Amino acid sequence: MQVRVLGSGAGGGFPQWNCACASCEGLRRGRLSAQPRSQSSIALSDDGERWLLVNASPDVREQINRTPALWPRRAPRHTPIGAVLLVDAQIDHVTGLLSLREGPRLHLYCTEPVAADLRQGFPLLKMLEHYCGVTHHPVTADGNPFAVAAVPGLTLRALAVPGKAPPYSPHRHDPHPGDNVALVAEDRRGARLFYAPGLGGITSALIQEMTAADCLLVDGTFWTNDEMAQRGCGNNDAASMGHLPQSGPGGMIERLSGLHKPRKILIHINNTNPILDDDGAERRQLAEAGIELAYDGMEIAL
Numbered sequence: 001m002q003v004r005v006l007g008s009g010a011g012g013g014f015p016q017w018n019c020a021c022a023s024c025e026g027l028r029r030g031r032l033s034a035q036p037r038s039q040s041s042i043a044l045s046d047d048g049e050r051w052l053l054v055n056a057s058p059d060v061r062e063q064i065n066r067t068p069a070l071w072p073r074r075a076p077r078h079t080p081i082g083a084v085l086l087v088d089a090q091i092d093h094v095t096g097l098l099s100l101r102e103g104p105r106l107h108l109y110c111t112e113p114v115a116a117d118l119r120q121g122f123p124l125l126k127m128l129e130h131y132c133g134v135t136h137h138p139v140t141a142d143g144n145p146f147a148v149a150a151v152p153g154l155t156l157r158a159l160a161v162p163g164k165a166p167p168y169s170p171h172r173h174d175p176h177p178g179d180n181v182a183l184v185a186e187d188r189r190g191a192r193l194f195y196a197p198g199l200g201g202i203t204s205a206l207i208q209e210m211t212a213a214d215c216l217l218v219d220g221t222f223w224t225n226d227e228m229a230q231r232g233c234g235n236n237d238a239a240s241m242g243h244l245p246q247s248g249p250g251g252m253i254e255r256l257s258g259l260h261k262p263r264k265i266l267i268h269i270n271n272t273n274p275i276l277d278d279d280g281a282e283r284r285q286l287a288e289a290g291i292e293l294a295y296d297g298m299e300i301a302l
């Protein structure tokens with residue numbers, strides 16, 4: 001299986017357009033040793049020919065343009081992206097669907113609650129009917145295997161994870177199983193990826209799945225629960241946004257420490273997170289725990 005990290009940042013990316021926090025300013029002004037990050041998305045393939053786009057970020061046009069594997073192969077028009085799968089209906093994971101409107105009919109794999117949000121709160125599916133059109137392939141969040149025709153060598157499973165529907169959702173404060181899922185992708189040789197850019201908590205069922213994976217790409221949004229407020233960037237905290245912070249008791253570092261098989265990589269890293277500083281103490285702590293940071297353009301072969 002081939003994995004391309006198209007975007008490793010959270011909503012807003014890094015630097016965020018209106019953010020003058022120490023990290024965003026440091027990156028802009030060249031004072032911080034750090035990588036810019038576009039918004040969260042990956043692409044998966046079993047043969048390198050046809051690709052499944054997992055989440056469609058507002059940065060998808062740029063992401064495709066800097067990823068030769070995703071360039072058109074034939075004139076006049078073509079795309080190796082055969083389908084799109086969504087792990088939730090958050091703005092940073094779905095807005096890129098609008099940028100794909102010039103292409104062929106979209107084959108969209110997502111749960112019913114996600115599709116409902118994209119018909120009601122943010123009616124992208126209705127709007128896209130006037131452009132490329134969308135075929136929704138419903139995905140259940142119960143861990144049952146399903147196939148995506150575009151990537152026949154991969155078996156996929158979606159698992160409900162603790163999290164939140166987007167702020168615009170009519171059921172933001174009434175969580176439905178399937179608002180947020182983790183994706184497990186396995187190839188014919190049994191290589192297995194666990195991808196969960198939004199993970200509000202880790203249940204024992206999820207730990208079992210993570211233990212059996214070869215590679216984890218998991219929620220790297222926040223270091224601490226109140227990091228946004230601490231940096232003067234609003235009052236949202238990690239818990240209310242459906243993200244498990246890395247540090248502290250019960251945090252991601254501690255939860256990952258018991259897992260020995262998988263390669264451990266954080267993705268969907270918010271611009272307020274101190275792990276973005278290549279030279280920071282938090283980054284050293286991650287390295288000591290054997291945890292990597294995803295970066296835009298990262299290629300993972302499983």
Ligand code: MLT
Pocket residue numbers: 010011012090091092198241
């Ligand atoms: C989230 O995952 O909570 C988002 O990045 C928030 C957003 O896109 O505004």
Ligand code: MN
Pocket residue numbers: 010011040090092093268
């Ligand atoms: Mn997000």
Ligand code: ZN
Pocket residue numbers: 015016019020021022023024025271272
């Ligand atoms: Zn910032």
